[in-house]
Amino acid sequence: MNSKGNVNQENIRKIQIFDTTLRDGEQAPGATLTFEQKMVLAHQLAKLGVDVMEPGFPISSPGEFAAVRQISRELQQVEICGFGRAVKEDIDAALKATQDAERRRIHMFLSSSDIHLQHQLRKSRQEVVAMAREMVAYAKQYVNTIEFTTMDATRTDINFLVEMVEAVIAEGATIINLPDTVGYALPEEYGNMFRRVRQEARGGDTVQYSAHCHNDLGLAVANSLAAIQAGASQIEVTMNGVGERTGNCSLEELVMAIETRKAALQVGTGISSEHIYETSRMVSRAMHFPIAYNKPVVGRNAFQHESGIHQDGLLKHRSTYEIMDPEQLGIPRSMIILGKHSGRHALKHRIAQFGVTLNEGELETVYRQFKEVADEQKIVTDDRLLEIVGHSVRQDEAVEAYSLIDLQVVAGSQRARVASVTIRDQRQGMEQSYSGVGDGPLEAVINCIQQAIPVAAEFEDLEIHSLSSGEEAHGEAIVTITHDEQTYRGTSMHKDIVLAAAQAYISACNQAVMR
Template identity: 40%
Template structure:
């Protein structure tokens, strides 16, 4: 094979490019399939975050993937749009057709290079692999703005052959050389040394950069990606929430914030708008229906939550005592002081103040004792629980009490959902109503609004099971739009529906209380 004369190592760069593969590697994992329209929704969030490249799919894999790539290529104008392709002419042609509308298009062509893949899967010799790389890249030349080559299973490839394969790809037009840890077998020291070696030994034009694509089989995808950057990589391939094959990919939000927070160590940064990270994570969670672990770094529910009294005291004094980044920096709604059995009087006083209470010292002491007893029994006290303690109302924390709910769904080609809800009020007595809606829970909320004579739009609802010494409870967190004003609240109940209705009622009551005083609903820096 003929090779043009090339320059060696590129100049040092202080920017790391972010190549997002949520819609390709992430979407092809079990349980994460998305329709073209859903992919477009996520792509719009990625554009807001300002990722450099969106790998929109694998054009040759299916007509649906090709359609999704073309749709995204037509609608998204910021990032480069990319399609994966095997090292074959048919795949390259499929990628070119799908990417035709893109403002800037990239082909991502891959071929395995490790002995186990060459022998067990490809049935190819080293020379045949090199010839296949050459043929695919020559066929692609001039049809894309950028070409990326991936040596699949690079970390288990013989070092000398990996250098030869990368040099071959660079000589025939690859602008990015991707070194994937396909099976997640590497560790930081090893991968850093490999990238440093490749940077010194691979012959390539000056503009060509190395890319890291790390899988999380040993839980090291983020650590390995950061180590690759230290070894010379200037592109990281990652996904929102770390979704991907098997244990997933490098988590975009984690690696980006690690580079940002520890710029003193890495000396590089990205061009991302990190305030879009939390909304992007939430969007992907809603689209796929795959819930995040509460302790997920950066975007998990507990990432900015604190329950221990000493932590809460520190947070109330100076949030930097226990937070190395602000919730606002990643677009999260805010820090949360979770009021449980480990919480202290400082956190309780602050939360009661946010709920509109200024108890005198004796009342505060009495309430604190009652709060501790409640937390010991139930594990956590919601806003509605605190209002109930202060007002001596029902556990819903408002004047309405849920007596009964019935949910019904009809069968047939156009099923309908209905809910019958019965509430009790100290003045109005028992009141019930039946309503329909777009789903059983929406029907229940519609019935509640008919009973209470209110209008609200649910913009967020999350329920979870809580195991406590008192037994199993459900906690519901809801966010409502009340005439353009966003109000949130939480409540607990013996089942999901009761907890959700109690949270709805409590939040309605809370919003109306502020309307009565003519004041806007407060948005505290630290909110439960």
């Protein structure tokens, strides 16, 4: 780092990103993936730029074995990791599943803490060291790169941990993984463990070190950074932090912490950040794991702001309240959320996105009405906002190109879903009805609307959120479309979620048309 605090690329140390989304991540309850889903996600993770991929646990099932084998064959640009327990059957399965990989390693694990030895393995320390030696020596006959994990390292007696690491290094292990298996460690403790093992184990300075942290106390990323500062050169992560219990170190959080604080950490990764958001959404959908609103980097609120002070600062210069650029992460720019804390600048900005310009008097009138509505509901959606504008100041002028007049859907278990909509073209002053079918009610509705609005817009994404509970519950729909390589997002809220989605889709299309 030079005197101005800038990054000197010559001094940047490369951190390998070891992705275990398809192995440890899939072990989260309910996260099981099909063969096809694994293949799609594996290709996406390779596109993201992970250095090492652990695509599964080959011994666990025929399907898992087949997926690891096929990924090994297709993804020649990524190092593939065959995972198993420190037993011959697991190692044999991992060796066979990864035999077609261009680059591969065997990753075996064996418990090291007295808690695990006494209550799970029911073996002595000496027996465990003998097992570790035997299995590393066995695998070394077939592969050069062997990663050995001392499971529950952070609750292991440090002297025994050093002894165990020495033993596997002597037999040919090339990567030592010291995991925080139960998310127990504090960052200072975790970093010190790495330093002591590196310094005290014979041969400890001849191998690579890896960190694998779980998030039970919310410290997985912090502990991983502590490991980096203590000399680890590989971090094991999952997309969205998925994994057993509360999950693993989150790929996107770790990578962006490194990228954002590169000058302080003096390390970097090979991740292509523009693919982070897309990969995150794909993993979320495939595993049916929703992403928390306040999830760092990829959560809905990560780059959205309701506070008027924040909105005003952001509209003047992004860096006032954002330390990362969402567009560099592949995240659509939608930083303004309109609610009771929003100010005039944000309101004017959002209205302008629909091609509507208000003078000061009109803005003040709309703002007063907006505040009344915002006090009654959590957020003011696009369709409601345009309704306010129309009622308040532009009664004789269309503020949206198209509006939904009527919608009907027929759904049933034994028939295709059929929908009909009536759309008003505000500029032409004409109403027309359209009908369509689909596998689901929303698909049928979208097919109708696409006939009505002559914009070659691709339906990109739909988010549906419950805003309350009980019989009076409302749902919020957020629809993203792409048109001419630009992304547009529309929002709506209604008790009928299909109607809300239809209105949100029309809102997004209106932005594309008005632009």
